[in-house]
Amino acid sequence: MSEVESVESFAERSRLWLADSMPRVDPDAYIHGLGSDEAELAFVDRQRQLQRVLFDGGFAGICFPAEYGGQGLSAAHQNVFNIECVGYQMPALINVPTFVPCGAVLLEFGTEEQKQKHIPSMLKGEKLWMQFLSEPSGGSDVAGALTTAVRDGEEWLLNGSKVWTTGAWWSDMGLCLVRTNWDVPKHRGLSVFIIDIADPNIDVQRIEMLNGSREFCQEFLTDVRVPDSDRVGEVDDGWTVGRRWMFHERNAMGGGSPLVSGPGVGHGGAGSGVDPSLVITEAMGRTDDPVALDLIGESLMLRRAATELTKRVGEGMASGAVSDTSAAITRLMNGVVMARNWTIHAELAGSAAVAWESEGPLDGVGVNYLMRQSNSIAGGTVEMARNNISERVLGMPRERTLDKDVAFRDVPKGPPASR
Amino acid sequence: MEVTLSDDQEFFRETTLRFLTDKSEPDSLRSLQADAHGFDREYWRQGAELGWTSLLISEDHGGGSISGSGVVDMSIVADAFGRHAASGPLISTNVVAAAIDKTGSEAQVADNLDGFISGERIGAWCLSEPAPNDGLGAVTSSALTATADDGNYRLSGVKGPVEAGAQADVLLIVGNTDGAPTQFLVDPTTDGVTIRPLESVDMSRRFAAIEFDDVVVGSDAVLGEVGGARGAIERQLHIACMMQVAEMVGAAERVFDMTVEWAFDRYSFGRPLASYQELKHRFADMKMWLEASHALGTALASELGADSPSTAETASVAKAYCGHYLGELMQDCVQMHGGIGLTSEHDLHLYFRRVAANRATYGTAADHRRRIAAGRLEPGTESEMAA
Numbered sequence A: 001m002s003e004v005e006s007v008e009s010f011a012e013r014s015r016l017w018l019a020d021s022m023p024r025v026d027p028d029a030y031i032h033g034l035g036s037d038e039a040e041l042a043f044v045d046r047q048r049q050l051q052r053v054l055f056d057g058g059f060a061g062i063c064f065p066a067e068y069g070g071q072g073l074s075a076a077h078q079n080v081f082n083i084e085c086v087g088y089q090m091p092a093l094i095n096v097p098t099f100v101p102c103g104a105v106l107l108e109f110g111t112e113e114q115k116q117k118h119i120p121s122m123l124k125g126e127k128l129w130m131q132f133l134s135e136p137s138g139g140s141d142v143a144g145a146l147t148t149a150v151r152d153g154e155e156w157l158l159n160g161s162k163v164w165t166t167g168a169w170w171s172d173m174g175l176c177l178v179r180t181n182w183d184v185p186k187h188r189g190l191s192v193f194i195i196d197i198a199d200p201n202i203d204v205q206r207i208e209m210l211n212g213s214r215e216f217c218q219e220f221l222t223d224v225r226v227p228d229s230d231r232v233g234e235v236d237d238g239w240t241v242g243r244r245w246m247f248h249e250r251n252a253m254g255g256g257s258p259l260v261s262g263p264g265v266g267h268g269g270a271g272s273g274v275d276p277s278l279v280i281t282e283a284m285g286r287t288d289d290p291v292a293l294d295l296i297g298e299s300l301m302l303r304r305a306a307t308e309l310t311k312r313v314g315e316g317m318a319s320g321a322v323s324d325t326s327a328a329i330t331r332l333m334n335g336v337v338m339a340r341n342w343t344i345h346a347e348l349a350g351s352a353a354v355a356w357e358s359e360g361p362l363d364g365v366g367v368n369y370l371m372r373q374s375n376s377i378a379g380g381t382v383e384m385a386r387n388n389i390s391e392r393v394l395g396m397p398r399e400r401t402l403d404k405d406v407a408f409r410d411v412p413k414g415p416p417a418s419r
Numbered sequence B: 001m002e003v004t005l006s007d008d009q010e011f012f013r014e015t016t017l018r019f020l021t022d023k024s025e026p027d028s029l030r031s032l033q034a035d036a037h038g039f040d041r042e043y044w045r046q047g048a049e050l051g052w053t054s055l056l057i058s059e060d061h062g063g064g065s066i067s068g069s070g071v072v073d074m075s076i077v078a079d080a081f082g083r084h085a086a087s088g089p090l091i092s093t094n095v096v097a098a099a100i101d102k103t104g105s106e107a108q109v110a111d112n113l114d115g116f117i118s119g120e121r122i123g124a125w126c127l128s129e130p131a132p133n134d135g136l137g138a139v140t141s142s143a144l145t146a147t148a149d150d151g152n153y154r155l156s157g158v159k160g161p162v163e164a165g166a167q168a169d170v171l172l173i174v175g176n177t178d179g180a181p182t183q184f185l186v187d188p189t190t191d192g193v194t195i196r197p198l199e200s201v202d203m204s205r206r207f208a209a210i211e212f213d214d215v216v217v218g219s220d221a222v223l224g225e226v227g228g229a230r231g232a233i234e235r236q237l238h239i240a241c242m243m244q245v246a247e248m249v250g251a252a253e254r255v256f257d258m259t260v261e262w263a264f265d266r267y268s269f270g271r272p273l274a275s276y277q278e279l280k281h282r283f284a285d286m287k288m289w290l291e292a293s294h295a296l297g298t299a300l301a302s303e304l305g306a307d308s309p310s311t312a313e314t315a316s317v318a319k320a321y322c323g324h325y326l327g328e329l330m331q332d333c334v335q336m337h338g339g340i341g342l343t344s345e346h347d348l349h350l351y352f353r354r355v356a357a358n359r360a361t362y363g364t365a366a367d368h369r370r371r372i373a374a375g376r377l378e379p380g381t382e383s384e385m386a387a
Ligand SMILES: Cc1cc2nc3c(=O)[nH]c(=O)nc-3n(C[C@H](O)[C@H](O)[C@H](O)COP(=O)(O)OP(=O)(O)OC[C@H]3O[C@@H](n4cnc5c(N)ncnc54)[C@H](O)[C@@H]3O)c2cc1C
Pocket: A097, A130, A131, A132, A133, A134, A135, A137, A138, A139, A140, A141, A163, A164, A165, A166, A374, A377, A378, A379, A380, A381, A382, A383, A384, A387, A399
């Protein structure tokens, strides 16, 4: 097509294609992360297949450039697709972190060869990516990575450990932030590499979360050999990549990235369908209780506020009216809204959030309450988002740190982490 | 930050802000405090020339918009009003104007709209009632009765707080005719109408309680259909909420900016307040509330302007969110100022008052949260829900 398809025509075409090609959402579908390994693998496979259907239909990577297998369309096209696809099964799992931040980082910093090699296989659902950022010694201070790469001719040798990667055991590739120079200040000695998780020198261990999920992983890297051609960005300049990586991650967490395709982040509600606050209230027979009505109203209000905020900040960033650092505002909102909504759900469920029948609408409400902070930690904590908003959006003084202008080797560190 | 205005709207916004910077600076606001009317008629006429009272009136009736959406333009004026805590019956007059424009008879249009547009005439919408009928549920099932009597109607009951009730030239009254709502246009000097000015938190706006003691009006006073005003009242409520939200956002943004500046300039322990992480994090939360409020205000204005069926829920979401969080933002800004934040001499309270007044009129945050829930549990019946 020489002319860019109009948004209206694209919406119409999406609607017809979705109805023809994509399965409807199944309310009894398997919940990711909470079943046997077989069920989990089957779920992941299904996600890959769904992505392949999108790819074959010409609807994968709507905002990815056409030369790498995407559709080369605008955020407005992605927005209408996000609306049209509500009610259909979508491969949410592949979008974050494979497309964003990993794909977004490759688009921005990858070599032509890296983009040709990796983006199409992402969009086809063939390769799932992970971000290897956090380490046992700390995730907020992500530039404080201890995992080290040492040059050996045209290769690098990687040693260390990464942690809290969700689903590394069934993923294929990773974007890994490592230290390449200990003799310069923290931010000036980092580099980014593409790694293959199947490498026998990467030992992937699983960690059980308090809801029983065993998706969390830790990776131990022992003399992992990576060719220099798999380096993303310049040697020791990994933080230039890292800063944009964090931006893409926050933007995905806040629901604002046009490279993410699907009905959008849930803000603690159903991505589509009836809001859980209503379902729980009906199940508890509390529809006449004014306290319940107040809580439902609050929950719906918060979701809507988060959605509208994401729209506003997204438009502001796209038009240049506000800088990309504003993604921290939506990231913060997403964290606090999800936390409040899972509390509201538990409140509405009352004692059924403590003990419940294993089937039915009240299943999981109490466990979600225990997991409430997950969205305030994953993707960079809400405290770090608050630091970012105050320091980078409002321009307030940075926190005093003890790691500036000293060789990273000499920066004070806590005792080795227990993991 | 403004992300979505056209050039015409930007120009309109600047003109309005310039006028208000001149006419509604802190000293003149303070001098209004002792003024029984709360605004100056000549100032209002000048504002009307800028378009403040014609945006919600159709071109057929002599009104018109700047951008094609009078509602969006009105939200720009309301935002500027909040930013300056401006005086004058902006919400009440425009709600009444929009109501008459929509369903007024030829005579009602002729008697009122030209006067509104020129700024000569002021309207007041008598919707709220004192406790125990003060919840939003009572809004559409008014306790003020309007009994048919030989071609006339007899109005009995109390309304309040009514914005500009003692200043208005015409009252638009929500009454209950045999269990269904009807609106009446009544001259405030009619026999049996008693208007009592109320004290209020707002410095530059006035509220009144109005008693109707067997007030007799002709059937020509009915606006729209007898017993059929529910939809019109809903729409008027959405307009009022849209304007209140825009005002609150404008007022909150001004105070937020003022407080950020203060945090840079004020030192303790040899450091600016803006360097303390506890305070920085609270500023981050405030920034988030402010941007989310702004986003909801934009969504509401655009849905209301387009007559979208989701307007009712969006109006309640916006009012509930801003009513709660912008109130908290103001209180946090007072806290960040320390002692000076509680004084009359500091300007903060001028704008704080506007948020305090708007957050609990035309429905509290709690009223609106319940409306959201009721609308979802029984679609289409949100306006009938009991408080
Ligand atoms: C569900 C989930 C999925 C995740 N997936 C991945 C993944 O795929 N890849 C990956 O690399 N990581 C992943 N993470 C890890 C996540 O990014 C980190 O947990 C997070 O960045 C925090 O790091 P930490 O756990 O080391 O806590 P720490 O950094 O030790 O922080 C502990 C607490 O201190 C606060 N804190 C720290 N520094 C400051 C400061 N300067 N100012 C104020 N407060 C501060 C933090 O906010 C936090 O509350 C995931 C986490 C979760 C929960």
